[in-house]
Amino acid sequence: MLPAYTGTAVRAAEHPLLAQGQGGALMRQAAWGLSQHVIGLLRERGQVSGATVAALVGPGNNGGDALWALSFLRRRGVRAVAVPVAERLHDAGHAALLAAGGQVVGQVPADTAVVIDGILGTGARGPFQRPAQAQVPDGAAVVACDVPSGVDADTGTVLGDVIPADVTVTFGAVKTGLLLGAGAQAAGQVELVEIGLDPYLGTPDLQSVTAAEMLEVFGPPRWDDHKYTRGVLSVAAGSEQYPGAAVLVCRAALSAGLGMVRLAAPPTVRTLVLTAAPEVVAQSEVGGRTSAWVCGPGLGEDQDAQDRLAAVVDRAAQDGQPVVLDASALALVTLAQVRRLRAGGSAVVMTPHRGELVQLAQRLGPEAGLELGEWGDRLDTDPVSAVRELAAALDVVLVAKGPSTLVVSPEGEALVQTEGGPELATGGTGDCLAGVTGAALARAQTGSPREMAVAVAAAVRLHGTAGAQAAQDGPFGASVLPDQIRSVIATAAGSRWRR
Structure with a gap:
């Protein structure tokens, strides 16, 4: 069985690890997994080194995941650019991107091969309005970081806008909202990156037959x-x-x-x-x-x-x-x-x-x-x-x-x-x-x-x-x-x- 959990349950499972001071390690582990799935997409397109990957970056931990992923991609020769959609960036992720030689720019470059959606995470609620910077060039693949922005991770409800993904790379556990209704349609192919939450997750909200x-x-x-x-x-x-x-x-x-x-x-x-x-x-x-x-x-x-x-x-x-x-x-x-x-x-x-x-x-x-x-x-x-x-x-x-x-x-x-x-x-x-x-x-x-x-x-x-x-x-x-x-x-x- 493939288990799925609400975003609320996954955040609760993270608390013991965060209390132990493992927040930074969890973020880097998730971001590394995200970067590997992006590299897989780039390989399918015929180019890794020299390809452009842009991340739409929100101010929270979801944006931090995207920034760390960009830093890992930059070390593989990818042109890694962050496009902020808020005034603040995650401090450690921002520093990691700059240290790796990545850039912060005002809009997604036209030659972008993959766009990472790192605007909103599992804690987002209410209607989402797509920022003006969140434009996806023709032909670019979209990879959602944990959940597509605009999708309720608990229920799959979409209120307002959504950024549809070709692939959603989700962390710790598959989220219920990625398997239901409009959320499932927006998620595209769902890929799981394990970050060690299994002992804390409890009973799944949903399961799928394999x-x-x-x-x-x-x-x-x-x-x-x-x-x-x-x-x-x-x-x-x-x-x-x-x-x-x-x-x-x-x-x-x-x-x-x-x-x-x-x-x-x-x-x-x-x-x-x-x-x-x-x-x-x-x-x-x-x-x-x-x-x-x-x-x-x-x-x-x-x-x-x-x-x-x-x-x-x-x-x-x-x-x-x-x-x-x-x-x-x-x-x-x-x-x-x-x-x-x-x-x-x-x-x-x-x-x-x-x-x-x-x-x-x-x-x-x-x-x-x-x-x-x-x-x-x-x-x-x-x-x-x-x-x-x-x-x-x-x-x-x-x-x-x-x-x-x-x-x-x-x-x-x-x-x-x-x-x-x-x-x-x-x-x-x-x-x-x-x-x-x-x-x-x-x-x-x-x-x-x-x-x-x-x-x-x-x-x-x-x-x-x-x-x-x-x-x-x-x-x-x-x-x-x-x-x-x-x-x-x-x-x-x-x-x-x-x-």
């Missing part, structure tokens, strides 16, 4: 596996009005390595699905041996949809099997049904996008004891706490879909995946995610809500990676995702799959 952990969920079968040990997913999806949703759910689930997919759907939907994937076991009603359930994509909201949802709840609650509720099911499910599933031992996973999340909170939240109040506002300003509160109230795993997708267990453990982008903002991709999520639960088969949340986050990573790779060939529709999902797994597993 590629290796994704493969633990979706890796090749064991030598002695058979179709039932590989997981069987039952799907209640599709209707006369929305038949294609069932095709996407089933194909995506099969591409994720399941042993079997069962489908309960009307006759025309079954025919369509069997044409696309004849290995699906299609039937008129839910039933048969299964490991997990997906209910909702393309289900509609008529009486037939309600009956199919009720049948899934009955079976899953009876057997204690995990259930993914998506799309139509989010608008139909009652709190009584959710509680019945949980009482039967079923992990319940809900997969709303933002609009559905708000509707879910408004419809079921008050009955579950959620005080709506400013909840909707906090969904924008502090999404982690808002989603945590709703997940706890409903006693479900919530998958809050978006540019940064949050997966939150009822106990409050939060995971975030940032692999998916705007390329997934097209009809049907959510159906594919529902299929992959169901596959993850079917393959896991048992586990606590926390363990199920980790499996779900692996599904989100797989789905997002597939979308990003599909987008390399240009615009696409959701129907290409199942094959891309299969490709992502095969590439990640390498020879293990072919063995």
